[in-house]
Amino acid sequence: MNECKKCNGRLAYTIFDRHADANISVDCWDCLSELNYKDNVSANLSRLLRNASPEKLAQLLSSYFVEKMHLEREGDLSRLENMIESKELNNVLALCSAYIG
Ligand SMILES: [Zn+2]
DSSP states (O other): OOOOTTTTTSSEEEEEETTTTEEEEEEOHHHHHHHHHHHHHHHHHHHHHTTSOHHHHHHHHHHHHHHHHHHHTTTOOHHHHHHHHTTOHHHHHHHHHHHHO
């Protein structure tokens, strides 16, 4: 997403309130509605993906995760390889979450 010119990604910005004679913070509805839009699309996609096979989902997630980790860690996948070797599913899922967000 491009950085918002109103709030710079902070989801709120300051305006001068003449009645209060002070600066006040207001929610940035441009960004909040964009977040809401993304949440809705994500929820709808999630509902649709429930019909896909676990094998297909695992393959898609693995490719994406390895690609992203390879890029961010400059080719070092050793931490992930160790977790795979010792079948640390929960740790792998936590690492996936950290990388994919
Ligand atoms: Zn904004």
